[in-house]
Amino acid sequence: MTWLTASLRRIAPPSSARITFKPDQKVWNLSLDQIESDTGEIVEKRFTQADEAGSSTFNFDTGNVLYSKLRPYLNKVTLPDEPGIATTELIPLRPIAEALDAKFLAYYLRSPAFVNQASHHVAGAKMPRVVMDWFWEHEAPLPPLSEQHRIVELLGQADALRRLRRAADAKAARILPALFLRMFGDPAANPKGWAVEPLNEISSPRQWPTISGKELTESGFPVYGANGKIGFYSSYNHEHPTVLITCRGATCGTINVCEPKSYVTGNAMALDDPDPNKTTIEFLETYLNVRGLDDAITGAAQPQITRQNLQKVNVFVPPFPLVEEFSEQARTIKQMLGKTVSAGEQVERTFALLLQKAFAGELTAKWRQAHMAELLQEMQQQAQALNLPLPGSVA
Structure with missing residues (x-):
């Protein structure tokens, strides 16, 4: 049996929520940084008065699937569990209930195949966004609703295991x-009275030009930017x-360590040449974290750390x-x-493979054969x- 396909505009048209918030009402104000990449989990909810939300926003509710058009490779798609106000960098899709399960759509938009396609249909070098004409005309698979529910059930079970793995990793981190x-004690209090020096006496913060989304490749040297590793490039600067x-x-302010032979974009600063008589990369990373x-x-609206400010950090x-x-000990840990x-x-790779099989029709093939008449x-x-029109194999 061949599935139906339809454009995203037809099966999940853009539709914000027709609700009104009182000006002084505390409302969830959703921005992209609150959405975890790949999972769509909300890592933090921020509430503000409705009249403080700004003009570049829209109202959403639990009937929406919210898709981030900015930097699609970050893969930010979420299903809100309560109404709120969101940045217009998110698209408020509203699945047609008679044809499309919202969770099925969210899993599809997070699938590696769709993310890869979206990442190749962008405009803008510094702030790449999905080309909306392509997005709305994209043909998505549309299995019968019962099969969509079955796919969501299977992916949900695998996703739950993936989330448990991530929680365990967070505890280990x-x-x-500790x-x-x-x-050494708390850096803020310095209870042991260690000597203190500005960072520029210990290391040299540096920046390099930003790489555009079109220059990122599927292989090569890792590229690190504002969101950790964001892809690969043909050369390296570290x-x-x-x-x-x-x-x-x-x-802004996130600290980590890049791999050997990697490129660091202008959204991040690298602490080069740490003084070998004073510090180590393990100490410096952990201290700053x-x-x-x-x-x-x-800057509140556009937070940043300048080289001058970073050099003065004690x-x-x-x-x-x-x-x-x-x-x-840190290296052992x-x-x-x-x-x-x-x-x-490995868990993430397995889940990505399940997503691929799900939307290729392979994950539910046996189940489909057993329920063919009703499907x-x-x-x-x-x-x-x-x-x-029905597919030729059905009509």
Whole structure:
């Protein structure tokens, strides 16, 4: 049996919520940084008065599927669990209930095949956005509703395991900060009275030009920007692992370490040439993560960290033998965490494969054969509701 297909405009047209909020009403104000990539989980809810939302917003409700048109490779699609106000960087799709399950649509928009296509249909170098004409005319698979529900059920079970894996990884990631606090104390209070120096006495923050979305490739050297690893590029500017600090955007102040032979875009600053007599990459990364960089961030609407501000950040300098001791333990812990990361990556690959099979019709093939009669009837009803021709294999 061949599935129906239809354009996104036909099966999930753009439609914001027809609700009105009182000016002083506290409302969920949804921005892209609240949405976790790949899963659509809401990592934080922020509430403001409705009259503080700004003009570039729209109202949404639980009937919407919200899709981020900005940087589609970040894969941000969410199903809201309550009404609110959202940035216009999100598209308010409203699935036709007689033909399309909202969860099925969300899984489809997150699937590797669709993300890859969307990432190749963008406009804008610095802020690539999906070309909307392509998006609305994109033909999406439309199985009978019962089969959509079955696919959602199977993917939901696999997704639950994936989320448990991510939660376990998050707990494991707290081990290193806990070790740091036990050995050195809180950087804000410096209870052990360590010597303190500005960051530019210990390392050299640097920036490189940003790579546009069109220059990102499927292989090559890893590219790091405002959201960690964002793709691959044909060259690199860092031979060795380097501490990175996101210096603009919603994730401003995030600290991590890039891989050897990688490229760092202008959205992040790299701490090059750490003084080998004062610090290590493990100490510096953990210190800055525990300390935080809120005091170096300027600008509310467009937060950023300038090189000048970063250079002034104070770093305490314990005796180097103690720093080395911490770093040795940190490397052991990171090796352990690396194994959990590898396990997590395997889970992610398996889930991506399930998504591929789901929308190719392979995941429910046997189930479909056992329910063929009722599915054919449902397909006819779908086709009538959307005024679509039946596939040749059905008609």
